[in-house]
Amino acid sequence: MIKKYMFIFLTMFVLNITADEGMWEPYQMKSLQKELRASGYKGSVANVSDLFKHPMNAIVSLGGCSAAFVSDQGLIATNYHCIERSYLQFNSNAESDLFETGFVARTKDDEKRSAPGSRVYVTLKSTDITNKVLDGLSDDTAALERAEIIEDNKKVIIRECETSDEFECRVRSFFSGETYKLEKVLKIKDVRLVYAPPSYIGEYGGEIDNWMYPRHTGDFALLRAYTAKDGSSKEFTKDNVPYKSDSFLKVSAKGVKDGDFVMVVGYPGRTNRTITFNEIKWDLETGFHETVKFLKRGIELMEQNTNSSDGSMLKYRGLKSGYENYYKKISGQIDGANNFKLIESEKIKWRNFLDFVEKDASETDKNYLSELLNLIDEDQQKSLARSYYGNSALISQAKRIYRNAVEREKIDAERKPGYQDRDQERIINRIKSLDYSFDPRVDRAIFEDRLIVYSGFDSSLRRATYSKLFRLDESKEIILSKVDEIYSTDYQTSENFLQMFEMSLDELNDSQDPLIIFAKDTFDESLAYEKESEETGAKRQLLKSKFIGLLKKYYESSGKQMYADANGTLRVTYGNVAGVSLKDGLIYEPFTRLEGIAQKHTGIKPFNASGKLLNLIETKDYGKYFYKPINSVPVNFLSTLDITNGNSGSATINSKFELVGLAFDGMLETIIADYKYIPDARTISVDSRYLLWTLEKLDEAENILEELTITNSIY
């Protein structure tokens, strides 16, 4: 064991891309056959290269999280933390707090509905449409025209694709717009809560253990997808029936052992591994630190302005925990960048790339690159101020509704994406979500604080209408008097906003409500800003695709295969169960044990295990989930899988495509891996044996255990 980890520190600084690295697109798996076999994969490579074969077609997205079908009746396994807002918070109130109690539907009738807009997305199709998106363009097309053409092309593509409102079609950019793909998904609209453990299991360790190891979190939950009897996607109705997926994953009661091959198929959200050095440098030296400041203040504001008696604390629980999560992540990235000397190593890598460009690139490409770097540098100067003016959910809602009313005057095809017929439902759902995530008093306190910071930026960096309407160059009192006025609006609840949503543009223009007037007064400028940013974006996109072209050539010149940065599309990562040493003298074991839960237990949240759980552990009631090498039931395990945000809830599967865990976290020490692959980075999965043990021993959920296909094979 020591031998195995001994050289880790020494190799940490060595830049090398290994076979395991990567968030691969399924089609790339075929060319990784040798590496897959070397990692211990025994299954079919064809299957994991094909989106529409098992196990790939058992994998779904929840939008921001990944999940997998685990029965032929639409049962879905995902992380507890993926369902907190739309399923637990939505179904909790002062009388019944599902966070406290957990939830087990003993029959299908017991299942709980989800917050409006809760969806399961099943990928139906993925096609390369680069030519279609870029149709009518040349490298010389002016930026704004370029943006408009791309937008128009995309709209046509999407319109043709979305044959019914059951489907959603998305044009995804790969390699910063070097490639485009069309993704068609089935949008399942009726998703219900089947099972969630109490929070003392589902988020055991809470923010304290978040991004940390050793970990003892039962980060699992079960949902069920429903459709109409004819298989079409319908909003909740009693008549809906469980969705029949093309395949589902069996669940392993024997799990993995140290060194085993594992794989995750999921929807990683975003990485920054193919960006320019100028961007890395900005993020590391400025951006991260500014974000930390922004988040820290946001958390303080929520702490100071919410309380449990009026329900505001519960309403901001989700946002606050999101801020805390992100705060910890960015702080870890700052530390990781220092520890792994990212700036230094990336500088060297960049210099080598520039040498290659100098030697092998055309003059045109060289010019593109230098134009790109200038554009990036300029834009960074402006980015800071931008985060400080839009922090009022009240104003954002009004502006969105006003904009929607403007767009609705046009025929659908000419509307701005986001305001087309296909988007109306999402706008309504967003309004409805105010019910459980918005309090005007808190919203205003946050906005005021941000606005005062905004007033401190140079006026050239601020929006002119904001400067003028809030009189940002005058005293704090004067600035806040305008806020007073806006927040005296009649529109303060989702009900009000739904009324506003129904109003025509004329009605809105005639309104004397200060909020609507403000939305109207800032409208033209918002539009102009949008145009400007589209123009920059289009220019940047072209230049970046040229940069990626150069980068690909550079990679090829050193015999390496390249994968696109994560972009929310389905990716495959494979690797092995393995512990790691990230600090000298300290080894993270690959598995944690039930006993570790008792060890951490203090009785105080987030370490408040129940008496029943502690008793099961104390009496060693391991059942058939006992794993001899650790002399207990495994709770969480580590693997070399390469994941990021969005992968949460992904099934961790073995060579036989059995679910052996659910990936739910990375480690703070290596979270900088979003910027650069780190061989020592580890994925933390909750072990399938802990899931099954909890269902059986703690929650006695016989019905669920019967529905799952549980395997007892050891490979």
Add this chain to the structure above:
Amino acid sequence: MIKKYMFIFLTMFVLNITADEGMWEPYQMKSLQKELRASGYKGSVANVSDLFKHPMNAIVSLGGCSAAFVSDQGLIATNYHCIERSYLQFNSNAESDLFETGFVARTKDDEKRSAPGSRVYVTLKSTDITNKVLDGLSDDTAALERAEIIEDNKKVIIRECETSDEFECRVRSFFSGETYKLEKVLKIKDVRLVYAPPSYIGEYGGEIDNWMYPRHTGDFALLRAYTAKDGSSKEFTKDNVPYKSDSFLKVSAKGVKDGDFVMVVGYPGRTNRTITFNEIKWDLETGFHETVKFLKRGIELMEQNTNSSDGSMLKYRGLKSGYENYYKKISGQIDGANNFKLIESEKIKWRNFLDFVEKDASETDKNYLSELLNLIDEDQQKSLARSYYGNSALISQAKRIYRNAVEREKIDAERKPGYQDRDQERIINRIKSLDYSFDPRVDRAIFEDRLIVYSGFDSSLRRATYSKLFRLDESKEIILSKVDEIYSTDYQTSENFLQMFEMSLDELNDSQDPLIIFAKDTFDESLAYEKESEETGAKRQLLKSKFIGLLKKYYESSGKQMYADANGTLRVTYGNVAGVSLKDGLIYEPFTRLEGIAQKHTGIKPFNASGKLLNLIETKDYGKYFYKPINSVPVNFLSTLDITNGNSGSATINSKFELVGLAFDGMLETIIADYKYIPDARTISVDSRYLLWTLEKLDEAENILEELTITNSIY
């Protein structure tokens, strides 16, 4: 590796006394022959049973720390943290800060003198004198008489023993006064600083890493003992010559490997392993928490009232770091008591003991036991208040000098111990120490705060003279006005106090100085308090010795050998180099590496390695200290040795009696071991290879390396 640690959590709660356990008296080693061999010991058992054979006669005490001779010219190795106050702080000032620079005496002439009273104690004799101490006593002797007889007996014994002021004789109580031993030590008065690394090595990690692992502290330093040419102990003079010890330890350049036998011979200060359950319960449920409160406030007071500009911060650096150290220790004991369920396990153990007593003890012994427990319970009620009135170093000095003047009126033999001729030097040294560890402004701020807390105790728990003189039942302003008066004294410096020391009792009684008047006004009561506490003490001592008698019988009845609680006398502990897992999923490796220093480096104290050190690490300049299994030079290592405070600086030796490290710390997780032996407790030693590497590579101290006898054997 995993296998090895796997069951640790599970066995943690099992009460079992293993062979390795214990802080044994040398004479006990003979009966542990089998256990020693089983641990891998290959040396002579006779040698480690005899105080006056090698290696035992190479071991010395610094008073509060342990140390060992490492050359035939009086060179002594100990911990850096043992020499901070009397050697580094004493020789540092605004111009030359030895903490920053470290110190290497390139020749003997360069060596630095130490603070007054700095001593090395060489044990010359240890004799059982129980009969002499208890001569003239029966179990029925009244408590106060008992106390007086014991005190008188001790005085006679000491007087006969201390044939010159080179020697110090101490009567040591073992098993709470069940046994007494006379210890005669040579008191070496001229000790000089030879070598200390910079603080970024000697206290790398500082308070943050204190009691923690993984650790990377170079906690080593070298002193030299000098005597007169005739071998007698003399205060510093240029004519003194290096002391020739009876033996010294060779230093190993090859160190230990995982699993190796190791031994520590040193002077552990105090443990509480043979106390009653009533005492454990009080400490765990009340005492620890009160101490934490007291220390925390003390640290705050020093932080608020000292600054670097007037030197006060430097003056209180030692006291503050002592408080911080103790604070962390007690906090760890609180946690450890919870984690290891101490109250629960000790309750069971106690119940078994009481069963034994009920069944096998005489009525008299039963009565003694119940009397003891009553006495303990009563005394605990009073103990809290006591810590809050005596926190003025100014007042303490004055009271000690006044008392000394009173005692000096008597002939030496009749004086109270602590005020005899033999004690005068220590009193003077204590006064002199004010120069570098006292500031009247800070002293007063601390005293005032404590006094206000004291005023909050019920008057029955307070000293009557304090209640009266400070008018403790009145307002804070009134209380503090008396403090004002006392601190307006003319005696504020060591110079002043040395003058006070020279005054006769009559002169003191005639003085109009408010400080001296206060010392005089409280004198009679102090004496009465002393008598009362002696009476209780004598009673308690008798009862405890009876309790110990019962406990010994109880141990015998279950076939176990018992060792006395640590009491500052020479003890032997043996065990093996071994990592450990104290938290599920986390393994502490047995060794840390040079690279770990660079990993922890932030540039900010206490993680501020120098460029030179970092460069040596970066370039892997390991020299002959490279240890293949960890691919680096070991910095610190873990072993199963059973140590406590006072063991600091102890040489960790191998079977061949070579110095392979210096023990310097335990771990917070198991620091509760002072109350109960914990099999998973580990001692942290700094590795001899890191000491030698630092001397050679960083400090280029050729002269020191030449003086040491360095061995390169591997066993």
